[in-house]
Amino acid sequence: MGLEQRLFERYITKGSLKVVLPDGRALAYGKGEPSATWVIHSKSALAKMLAHPQLNLGETYIDGGWDVEDGSLYDLITLLRINLEAAMSEKGGGGLLASLVSAFQKVNTLAASRRNVSHHYDLDESLFRAFLDENMHYSCAYFEREDATLEEAQNAKARHIMTKLHLREGQRVLDIGCGWGGLALYLAEHAGVSVKGVTLSKEQLRVARAEAQKRGLGNRVQFELQDYREVDETFDRVVSVGMFEHVGKAHYPQFFKQVGKCLKRGGLALLHTIGSSKPPNPTNPWIRRHIFPGGYIPSFSELAPNVEASAVDLTDLEVLRLHYAYTLREWHRRFQSVREAFVKSRGERFCRMWELYLVFCQTAFELGELVVFQLQLAKPPHATPMTRDYLYQ
Numbered sequence: 001m002g003l004e005q006r007l008f009e010r011y012i013t014k015g016s017l018k019v020v021l022p023d024g025r026a027l028a029y030g031k032g033e034p035s036a037t038w039v040i041h042s043k044s045a046l047a048k049m050l051a052h053p054q055l056n057l058g059e060t061y062i063d064g065g066w067d068v069e070d071g072s073l074y075d076l077i078t079l080l081r082i083n084l085e086a087a088m089s090e091k092g093g094g095g096l097l098a099s100l101v102s103a104f105q106k107v108n109t110l111a112a113s114r115r116n117v118s119h120h121y122d123l124d125e126s127l128f129r130a131f132l133d134e135n136m137h138y139s140c141a142y143f144e145r146e147d148a149t150l151e152e153a154q155n156a157k158a159r160h161i162m163t164k165l166h167l168r169e170g171q172r173v174l175d176i177g178c179g180w181g182g183l184a185l186y187l188a189e190h191a192g193v194s195v196k197g198v199t200l201s202k203e204q205l206r207v208a209r210a211e212a213q214k215r216g217l218g219n220r221v222q223f224e225l226q227d228y229r230e231v232d233e234t235f236d237r238v239v240s241v242g243m244f245e246h247v248g249k250a251h252y253p254q255f256f257k258q259v260g261k262c263l264k265r266g267g268l269a270l271l272h273t274i275g276s277s278k279p280p281n282p283t284n285p286w287i288r289r290h291i292f293p294g295g296y297i298p299s300f301s302e303l304a305p306n307v308e309a310s311a312v313d314l315t316d317l318e319v320l321r322l323h324y325a326y327t328l329r330e331w332h333r334r335f336q337s338v339r340e341a342f343v344k345s346r347g348e349r350f351c352r353m354w355e356l357y358l359v360f361c362q363t364a365f366e367l368g369e370l371v372v373f374q375l376q377l378a379k380p381p382h383a384t385p386m387t388r389d390y391l392y393q
Contacts, residue, residue: 004050007084015079018070022046034078036071058286058360062352074332074359081367125207127342127354128180131334135182136207139242139272140324140372150330153323158186161239163391164270164316164376166384167191171236174198174262176228177243181208181221187239188220196235198226229254234264244273248296252306260311260379268384269312269377274324275300278369284360291357300373307377315384316376321365324372328362 005027008019012029018037019027022045040046045065048056057080060066068076132138133154141153142160161183165173169192175184178197181204188195199205208223228240238259247255259269276299283295307314335342335355342351364370378384 004046012079012083014082017076017079017083020069030083034071034075036075036079037069038066038076039069040066055285055289058290058353058356061356062290062349064348064352073355074362077356077359077363078367081363085368125203127346130338130342131331133182135186136180137182138179140274140320141327142320143323143326146326150327150334153327154182155186158183159190160391161241161270161272161374162187162191164374165191165237165239165268166390167193167237169193172196173237173239174231174233174235176231176238176240176259177246178204178208178223179242180204181211181223183239183241184208184221184223185211185215185217188217189215193237194220195222196231196233197221197223198228198231199223200225200227228258231258231262233262235262236264236267238262238267238269239272240270241272242274244271245292245295245297248294249298249302252298252302253309256306256310256312259377263312263379265379266381266383267379268315269379271373271375271377273298273373273375275303275319275371275373276369277319277371281369287357287360290353297370303373303375307375312377312379313382314375315378315382316374316388318374320372320374324370325362325365328358328365332358332362 004019004021008017008027008029014030015032016028016030016035018035019029020037020039021027022040022043042065045060045063048060048065128136128138133141133150135151135154137154137157140157141150142157143153144156148156165187167173167187171191171193173184173187173193173195175187175195175197178184178199179201181197184195184197185208187193197208199208202225205223205225209218212218212221212223228243240259244255259271263269274297276297278299280299280302283297288295304314332355335358339351339355342354361370376384384390
């Protein structure tokens, strides 16, 4: 019996997995749901996965080394997570997929940050238009109901953040990592504030500026190609959504120092970031190579000391659990509906990479250790009410 057979026989206890080996043999393990048939096309693909599963599960998939039948890619990744990941962790292997939970010690200099952002976010607008909501929020939505549409959930997220910022008409807001501008435009339209959004993506900058002009907000929303470390102004409020994952652990003290520097006395900030509910783990090497070079997902134990050492105080912490899983599920569904068009324009290998990325992330939020932290931060004297009632009025 080969190593792969012993591994599957021992650990596949939840759900049912059928493995079709390169020599044509079909082996069945477990019972019940979820279920999938894993067709491995070559001995080299199998050998690579056994040698370095954290990297090569993804590498061999995008190279066409295996496929899924009688089930979906989501079903297979779910099966592997619930059965093999815990077993690998017990052996000190870090998990089969290593989640996306990160303790990757990377120094993101200004030049490195620009390269890393360009790798992912300067992919052309049409790709992101294909699976994001109409306002192109590329971050966790807020599902007030599980059956909410993506548009409803992203608007709810923007409204939730707007409420936590406790905005007043005429105030100035800094949006660090503004993306395609959806949140900045929402705040300007709904709270009567002016917003400066900074990004390192030329493609995001182009789209955001065009949308501001289209909505007649060019006089109140300013978008700049600028690193957060280069901002030398003060604001009533600072917000950062989905950008902190790119800061890098070595720069956490600098990030919080900069937030404090940019906030006026009595100002508020809101940090929305993917985080880990467990102690730090290494970044999955496949995600780091293909999707988010320089990416780093913090545990709360890494955030707290840096907040404590800064000029801002933690005034509220909320942990969003399944919201990102629901968001990614919808992104994946929308991408699959237009997949063939991107096969023609970008090729099968790119589409396999993109769909695996979305499924990896969805299952990490469903079954792994990933959550979303929303930290409300204040520069004394505190501007928030004494109770949280204002968030839900």
